[in-house]
Amino acid sequence: MPDQGSQKSILVRDRLILALDVPDIEPAKELVALLGDSVTFYKVGLELFMSGRYFELVDWLIEKNREGYVMVNSVEHLCAMKPFIRRTLAPWPCQAGNLSLVIRLDGSFAPCFELYGSDEDWGNIYEGPKFDPDRLSKIKMRCTPTCLSTCNFQVCHYSSSFLYTFQWLAKHAYSSVLGTS
Numbered sequence: 001m002p003d004q005g006s007q008k009s010i011l012v013r014d015r016l017i018l019a020l021d022v023p024d025i026e027p028a029k030e031l032v033a034l035l036g037d038s039v040t041f042y043k044v045g046l047e048l049f050m051s052g053r054y055f056e057l058v059d060w061l062i063e064k065n066r067e068g069y070v071m072v073n074s075v076e077h078l079c080a081m082k083p084f085i086r087r088t089l090a091p092w093p094c095q096a097g098n099l100s101l102v103i104r105l106d107g108s109f110a111p112c113f114e115l116y117g118s119d120e121d122w123g124n125i126y127e128g129p130k131f132d133p134d135r136l137s138k139i140k141m142r143c144t145p146t147c148l149s150t151c152n153f154q155v156c157h158y159s160s161s162f163l164y165t166f167q168w169l170a171k172h173a174y175s176s177v178l179g180t181s
Contacts, residue, residue, distance in 0.1 A: 076153075
């Protein structure tokens with residue numbers, strides 16, 4: 001019998017990701033206002049991204065996040081998107097290889113998806129990790145200004161203090177209990 005993947009039950013509403021493939025920010029806002037939390041996940045479509053009003057959209061998302069909308073991205077991550085797009089993002093304390101890793105299909109490790117294709121020997125599932133902190137720090141000084149990994153940025157943000165960790169737990173517990181997005 002072929003592998004059916006995870007047997008975890010996923011709510012039907014959580015399977016829907018609505019792409020905001022509209023020409024401008026106003027129709028995107030109208031769609032989000034109309035559909036609200038009946039859609040759990042929204043994504044910015046290419047046409048909207050290329051509309052020239054991307055920074056206005058980021059500001060709107062920051063405003064909604066601060067109003068209490070549960071989002072994958074923290075306000076800090078959303079704020080970092082502007083310098084990222086402008087290519088002025090300073091190196092940030094990425095935790096790839098420290099608090100997270102990727103296991104490749106052959107069982108070898110990579111610190112993150114961005115370095116998945118690296119020829120570096122980062123270790124494997126049989127011998128364990130070989131993440132040298134000095135080597136990783138040097139690589140991250142080069143790659144973090146051009147990377148804004150949601151996963152690693154969030155790990156960095158939420159693990160930077162007990163208060164942020166508690167904030168993440170509370171935010172996700174609240175949304176799970178009330179069924180809000």
